[in-house]
Amino acid sequence: MGVADIVIKFVLIVIIFAISLVIAMYSTYAERKIAAFFQDRVGPNRAGPWGILQPLADGGKMFLKEEIIPTNASPFLFIAGPSLAILTACIGSAVIPWGQQITIGKYVIPLQVTDINVGILYIFGVVSLGVYGVMIGGWASNNKYSLLGAIRAASQNISYEISMGLSIIALLMVTGTLSLKEIAEQQHGWHWNVLYQPVGFLLFIICAFAETNRTPFDLPECETELVGGYHTEYSSMKLGFYLFAEYINMFISSAVMATLYWGGYNYPGMDWVLAHTGPAIGPLIGTAVMFAKVFLFIFFFMWVRWTIPRFRYDQLMDLGWKILIPLAIANIIVTGLWITFIK
């Protein structure tokens, strides 16, 4: 690996990191604007034209607020909680293929930070670590509401991880590889996996909502029962990190869904476009398509949040254990029969 390769990787990592942060920032703005649209209000419109500077104002406010660590809280773990939440949210993007490789002269730039051959499992591992940030923060606050929120988060994540894993198994039976790069390449043109795995995608998106703690699965921070849930005691930028981690998670899970099921950077007629635009510009159009899909999913996350009310806790567990897991197992069996007899 030469110096040029290392520089390319480094620049790519910085760009992806910056993009995830900017998208997370503007997701907060989009969320408020969309909420306003759904509720027939105007939404944030004071900071800058159309309120476009609102995320910066929010960030500045978060940094300048007083930082409070409760007297009986465990100080190290109290700070470790939000740090872990934002860390696990940020490292998931390392294995996502954002586009085909770009060729400029003699340089070949792969638009993926690293292609490990267990890419899906890596994402899955990062997702399962994400719950520690919430659990540690909730426990370290030394507050009953925070603890209840943390415990809800843990049981919810573990329950929905099972059906998420089972829905991925059915997908892997179709693709035959764990590498996200190969999965994206297999879906060339319009051969998107959602056509072969519609039930698997439905299961995956429900579990993605649960894993990112979005409504209707936001019981860990249910205001009507738990004040603020696991982040009741948090203030200033530590609270900001928790909220920010949720938006980054939303972005990453949208990107994973787009890659696994909706073709990633592939679109119908991409060969024609590639042949006419050349190897330097063509892949960038694929990347733009990828981001369009990601934005659609982020919009879908927000659409659901302002449409569907929150579940009750027993309904959440019933859905996870009695409906999604049997459905996922049936999906695996049907996929197996389909591969054996028809394909």
Next chain:
Amino acid sequence: MSTFYFIAFLSVFFSILVITAKNPVHSILYLILTFSTFTVHYILMNAQFLAVVNFIVYMGAILVLFLYTLMLINLNKESEPRKSNLVKIAGFVGGACFLITIVAALKAWGTSHPVVLNDPNLGLVKNLGKILFNEYLLPFEVSSILLLSAMVGAVLLATKDPKTA
């Protein structure tokens, strides 16, 4: 090799912290760190699948449940059962005897030869799957029955007896 020694040192260091930490929740957090060093060990041995499964199953699921349980149990100083000094001395003597026996047994065994794998890429998903489902199919399936029986046992313990309820 120096990476191995560094990670091995971290594993031993965190494992010692697991048993010396005063607070049970802290010791679970050290256990999580210990398991994360195990993941690095597996990667050093080129067993990527085992590394990721260790990461997901142990760090991501089992230890979350440990943490979950410990957070719910009230483990204050007052609720902890008092142990007399006699019990402590007995525990120390028993543990020391056990340690000496193990060290002696290992000494008698002699130093093992370094294990050389026939195929260094055995740990990759594809190769591992082929080996498990061809050469070791029977032990693999039998172990799955073992897990199933454990699961049935857990369900049986959790459900109330309809006659007594």
